Amino acid sequence: MIAYLSATGNSRHVALRLSERLGDSRLVDLSDYLKGTTTPLSLNKGESLGFVFPVHSWGLPKGFAELLRTLPIEGISPATYCYMVCTCGDDCGLAAGQWRKTVRRDGLEGKAAFSVFMPNTYVIFPGFDVDSDTVRDRKLADSETAIASIAESISNRKEGDFTHHGSFAWLKSKVIYPGFMLTVSDKPFRATDRCIGCGLCATVCPTANIRLIDGHPQWKGNCLNCLACYHRCPADAIVFGRKTNGKGKYFYP
Numbered sequence: 001m002i003a004y005l006s007a008t009g010n011s012r013h014v015a016l017r018l019s020e021r022l023g024d025s026r027l028v029d030l031s032d033y034l035k036g037t038t039t040p041l042s043l044n045k046g047e048s049l050g051f052v053f054p055v056h057s058w059g060l061p062k063g064f065a066e067l068l069r070t071l072p073i074e075g076i077s078p079a080t081y082c083y084m085v086c087t088c089g090d091d092c093g094l095a096a097g098q099w100r101k102t103v104r105r106d107g108l109e110g111k112a113a114f115s116v117f118m119p120n121t122y123v124i125f126p127g128f129d130v131d132s133d134t135v136r137d138r139k140l141a142d143s144e145t146a147i148a149s150i151a152e153s154i155s156n157r158k159e160g161d162f163t164h165h166g167s168f169a170w171l172k173s174k175v176i177y178p179g180f181m182l183t184v185s186d187k188p189f190r191a192t193d194r195c196i197g198c199g200l201c202a203t204v205c206p207t208a209n210i211r212l213i214d215g216h217p218q219w220k221g222n223c224l225n226c227l228a229c230y231h232r233c234p235a236d237a238i239v240f241g242r243k244t245n246g247k248g249k250y251f252y253p
């Protein structure tokens with residue numbers, strides 16, 4: 001079983017490609033659980049359990065750690081091969097260690113962690129933007145080789161942390177990450193008068209945090225800052241205060 005969370009489609013794509021390569025057709029979209037689904041994930045005997053998700057600020061996306069802790073899972077045993085694949089634009093810091101601690105329960109241990117470089121989606125802080133077309137296309141092309149190699153490792157039940165930590169990993173994950181999580185807010189989001197009221201932002205929001213009022217989106221305060229609404233808006237109408245001025249857009253094609 002492969003359970004994934006994805007805002008802009010990168011992690012969903014990786015989950016789908018892994019599922020094809022591993023012949024594991026049991027795919028679960030964890031955003032359903034962020035929206036309130038309570039049906040337990042039920043593992044068959046000997047079945048592996050994979051988590052695929054994006055790295056946010058060198059750690060797990062807001063609310064995702066809590067979801068992993070409380071996710072109802074049946075059929076786990078100490079023998080369950082549990083792995084994670086995170087997608088990141090540049091580096092993951094110590095996200096794998098955070099995942100390992102979070103997923104541990106009832107004899108379940110996170111056994112292997114992998115990462116795949118995918119196009120960047122974070123654009124809010126000054127100096128951060130989506131990748132150039134050349135970098136984006138190179139990352140997408142290279143990701144196929146990375147996914148193939150990860151699928152082989154998973155088939156061989158390889159164990160260990162194979163994620164790309166990058167530089168200053170401890171500082172990024174242990175100091176910047178907690179601070180970043182405190183800044184996560186949807187208050188600066190608004191739709192400009194370019195909004196066409198199509199409601200796609202509400203559909204793609206992984207936490208069902210957007211409702212349409214008189215054809216205009218309103219954010220309800222349960223935001224991951226995943227930027228799915230910003231990147232997917234077909235009218236380029238969604239802004240995050242002034243911080244998205246002049247910034248690019250991307251979602252997995």
Ligand SMILES: Cc1cc2nc3c(=O)[nH]c(=O)nc-3n(C[C@H](O)[C@H](O)[C@H](O)COP(=O)(O)O)c2cc1C
Nearest residue numbers: 006007008009010011054057058088089090091121
């Ligand atoms: C809030 C936020 C924080 C991010 N932080 C990081 C990071 O710490 N390191 C990194 O390499 N990429 C970071 N990224 C980029 C995403 O991890 C990357 O683009 C990922 O593939 C997006 O996956 P998705 O399309 O499945 O949502 C961040 C993106 C967002 C929206």
